[in-house]
Amino acid sequence: MRPRPRLRLDGHDETVRAVLRERGIDIPPATRFVAALHNTSRDEVTYFDQHLLAQHPAAGLESFQQAMREALERNAHERCRWFELGPESASAKLSHEHVKARASSIFEPRPELNHSNNLYCVVGERALTTNLFLDRRAFLHSYDPKSDPRGDILVKILSAIIPVCGGINLEYLFSRIDNSVYGAGTKLPHNVIGLLGVANGVEGDLRTGLPSQMIEVHEPARLLIVIEQSREIVEAALSRLGELKEWVDNEWIRLACHDPLSRETRLYSRQGWEDVDLPAEFEVPAAASSAAIFPGRNKTIPVHLLTKSQP
Numbered sequence: 001m002r003p004r005p006r007l008r009l010d011g012h013d014e015t016v017r018a019v020l021r022e023r024g025i026d027i028p029p030a031t032r033f034v035a036a037l038h039n040t041s042r043d044e045v046t047y048f049d050q051h052l053l054a055q056h057p058a059a060g061l062e063s064f065q066q067a068m069r070e071a072l073e074r075n076a077h078e079r080c081r082w083f084e085l086g087p088e089s090a091s092a093k094l095s096h097e098h099v100k101a102r103a104s105s106i107f108e109p110r111p112e113l114n115h116s117n118n119l120y121c122v123v124g125e126r127a128l129t130t131n132l133f134l135d136r137r138a139f140l141h142s143y144d145p146k147s148d149p150r151g152d153i154l155v156k157i158l159s160a161i162i163p164v165c166g167g168i169n170l171e172y173l174f175s176r177i178d179n180s181v182y183g184a185g186t187k188l189p190h191n192v193i194g195l196l197g198v199a200n201g202v203e204g205d206l207r208t209g210l211p212s213q214m215i216e217v218h219e220p221a222r223l224l225i226v227i228e229q230s231r232e233i234v235e236a237a238l239s240r241l242g243e244l245k246e247w248v249d250n251e252w253i254r255l256a257c258h259d260p261l262s263r264e265t266r267l268y269s270r271q272g273w274e275d276v277d278l279p280a281e282f283e284v285p286a287a288a289s290s291a292a293i294f295p296g297r298n299k300t301i302p303v304h305l306l307t308k309s310q311p
Contacts, residue, residue, distance in 0.1 A: 124228025151237035169223035187211035
């Protein structure tokens with residue numbers, strides 16, 4: 001029996017690292033783990049055990065925290081365009097203040113809208129989406145196709161993202177298509193019933209799906225999963241998914257394969273792979289930065305190519 005790992009206050013545990021090293025995961029000695037919580041409504045990150053961080057400083061943590069604060073402010077700035085009462089021309093900092101205020105208000109029925117308009121899930125190296133403005137509509141899952149010659153890693157990834165990302169997508173889709181039947185109606189008269197769900201008033205039936213305040217701006221469309229991998233490996237992974245393969249066979253979600261060598265993209269169907277042909281005159285819109293794209297626009301925005309790094 002292995003000795004129980006001892007937790008060290010500086011976030012560096014040699015016993016845990018030794019066990020992981022035996023399993024092929026080698027964590028460099030200089031790597032530190034810092035516990036934190038990301039509040040997606042307020043666009044804030046709370047770092048735990050601040051007194052321990054003071055006693056055992058982590059190199060680079062201060063610069064990381066500053067980068068996160070800036071990223072969260074920019075995220076709040078983009079989110080504000082969906083809120084009717086949000087500041088349209090405010091700075092990122094003022095937009096962040098608005099987001100925090102609405103998230104803390106018990107009178108606010110629309111605190112975040114964070115998953116609204118979800119449409120894509122991109123599984124691949126992050127270079128695949130570098131310099132793309134995706135309008136916050138994509139789930140991004142990092143994956144190195146070169147390190148997965150048999151598709152073992154891809155099976156694990158698909159086993160997670162199909163029910164999670166696909167489930168989120170279909171929940172929004174059906175709740176938006178017919179909110180009175182598949183959704184939950186307005187949340188204003190909802191009562192929580194036994195921590196099982198919500199009902200309208202005190203004697204209503206349990207409501208399924210999402211309330212109208214969460215999906216008013218959502219454009220319903222089935223999730224498109226794009227995988228950076230060869231068709232042969234993707235097919236091998238799909239064959240090992242069991243019942244989850246029904247999601248793609250029955251087209252509850254769509255799946256495309258982007259070959260990392262040929263750069264060809266094909267769409268999966270039960271009958272076979274289909275070519276993805278773009279019109280000859282198709283041209284991806286471009287902009288200098290995301291801040292030049294979204295201000296004043298309250299509808300979904302097509303993918304843009306960012307022509308230079310953001311300031």
